[in-house]
């Protein structure tokens with residue numbers, strides 16, 4: 738049997754006295770796509786941050802491809818995430834950010850398809866601009882382009898459709914569906930069921946994750 742990409746058991750998180758996640762279970766098989774939905778403040782981002790190792794839970798266990806999240810370079814080679822907003826390097830252009838990401842992941846920047854990726858994400862005309870000069874939707878497109886350019890086995894995305902116009906949503910959803918067709922696993926949170934379906938992910942309400 739294939740190892741799960743994500744196994745979460747009995748996860749609990751409180752902020753002060755306020756419990757946000759209580760005994761949450763989640764399994765995402767390798768190659769699957771799961772989209773978590775639920776009202777504002779129900780704890781989707783908190784769950785994704787814990788799974789991406791960006792937040793320590795109060796209780797519970799998390800395994801990513803059979804190992805603890807965040808503890809090894811292998812984890813970060815396998816996992817691409819946009820759960821935390823990116824930091825832009827001062828003075829580097831959009832294309833230079835893409836080249837940096839490719840080189841950091843052992844890709845030859847000349848062969849990695851950077852121009853095609855910027856074209857597909859509709860930001861080719863901003864290739865020589867610095868990201869802070871771009872609109873919030875253009876920056877979101879760049880963030881997702883960088884996540885998809887680098888090799889990964891698992892993507893963890895928090896509301897990737899945010900700030901995208903309808904064409905952008907459709908393009909990003911199609912690229913996420915392609916990522917899955919290529920064997921990638923996706924865990925995301927979204928408020929857009931149409932986007933989630935177009936990305937080839939199965940929608941699961943947060944409430945269904947509480948161990949019963």
Ligand SMILES: Nc1ncnc2c1ncn2[C@@H]1O[C@H](COP(=O)(O)OP(=O)(O)OP(=O)(O)O)[C@@H](O)[C@H]1O
Nearest residue numbers: 752753757775776777778779780781782783784926
């Ligand atoms: N750092 C924090 N300190 C205190 N409370 C927090 C913190 N982060 C989140 N919360 C609270 O935890 C709850 C869950 O927040 P979270 O961001 O995980 O929800 P969400 O489901 O992702 O919401 P949204 O749909 O609005 O993005 C909210 O009530 C929020 O106010």
